[in-house]
Amino acid sequence: MKPTRRAFTAGAAAAVSAVALPRYAKAAEFSYKIGTSTPSAHPFNKRLIEAGEKIGRASNGRMEFQVFPDSQLGGDNDILQQARSGAIEFCQPTGQILSGILPVTAVNAMGFIFANYDQVWAAMDGDLGRFVRDQIIAKTNLYPMERIWDLGFRQVTTSNHPVKVATDLEGMKLRTPIAPSLISMFRALKAAPVGMQYAEVYSALQTHIVDGQENPLSQVEAGKLYEVQKYVSMTNHVWDGYWICCNNKAWAALPADLKKIVAESLNETGLDQRKDVAALNDSVKGLIESKGMVFNDTTPDTFRAALTKAGFYTEWKAKFGDDAWTLLEKYVGKLS
CATH class of the missing domain: 3.40.190.170 (Bacterial extracellular solute-binding protein, family 7)
Structure with missing residues (x-):
């Protein structure tokens, strides 16, 4: 066998x-x-x-x-x-x-x-x-x-087209972990997030159940996702x-x-x-590039502006509470 x-x-x-x-x-x-x-x-x-x-x-x-x-x-x-x-x-x-x-x-x-x-x-x-x-x-x-x-910082990989600005995500079927904040974020960016366990990602990409996924580069390499994806967009969207x-x-x-x-x-x-x-x-x-994946930079301001407009930060501030949000803004600056 x-x-x-x-x-x-x-x-x-x-x-x-x-x-x-x-x-x-x-x-x-x-x-x-x-x-x-x-x-x-x-x-x-x-x-x-x-x-x-x-x-x-x-x-x-x-x-x-x-x-x-x-x-x-x-x-x-x-x-x-x-x-x-x-x-x-x-x-x-x-x-x-x-x-x-x-x-x-x-x-x-x-x-x-x-x-x-x-x-x-x-x-x-x-x-x-x-x-x-x-x-x-x-x-x-x-x-x-x-x-x-x-x-690590998470990046978006896709099979159909690169993601350079926020509007490139609109309508994209994108695998995420079963994590409420990530699913909420990509919905706010008008993508179509699909929550699933990591062990299911390779086959979901291979069979085009989803168009792309998001993970740190180390997970892309370790999971051999370069075999079923073409583009890596350096979004650094979440740590x-x-x-x-x-x-x-x-x-x-x-x-x-x-x-x-x-x-x-x-x-x-x-x-x-x-x-x-x-x-x-x-x-x-470099290793992933050698496997045929194409990298591109992004324009982060377009994503942050889209999230602000969609009320994403305001929604999550209410969920976390003022104490946690104040501590976050102590390190990253004003968000809402």
Whole structure:
């Protein structure tokens, strides 16, 4: 039987997760799992595995942190629900995915707000990130680590025509994650967003169920989307990151010394993961171009003006509340 692309990636994912299981003389007292939807070869998974190895060494095998990439445990929304219910211990939702249960977590993912990474890290390592983290702890049955990991700035890819100004999106069938803020943003830009899990994106593009999708370049490359897309429009429309979260009950079950080891390992490795994404962004464009994709720049002001006219910022300010919106504007300037 000829192996399928899905079977190959699943097998590769299993091999990657197995690396995160160092062997010690005694069985681990605590064995916790984290699922991701990210392809196995992505630096995000490699750093999660590295964090797991650190946890194993520092705890002398008392704590085991297993990584299951490539949607082995389900898509992003599935993994989030499993972690909240306690079926698994850890998840890595983005702010947009979390916003389905706690809208304020999408405050960093408003359209066209961050000009660069200096603004992103000032906000997310500062007062805005602390505010969001406190809300997650209080309202979601999850305990997030202090440092948010980098997913990156998102770009639009298409099969039919490039996107240069806001009107180029009108009527376009565009895959997005099942994330209310993203769906709302593209509707405000008069596109036709279709929410679906990442594992479904390749086939949806291949069969033209959708015309395009939006993701950071690293996800475009890791998911081989260059095989089914032609244009990459550098919209930089949203920045988002991964909150590495533990189920509250599972976190409370850990002794204080293991909590310290887990938190320090994940937070320190998260800073290295940010450097990985910065380096990857510098190299992946050329790699994707070599696969035949055509890049174009955009005119960001047209998108922001269209969102303002459609009432997008006003709508989401009301959903987030004045406290969160004031903290956001502290870092990015006035939006509404």
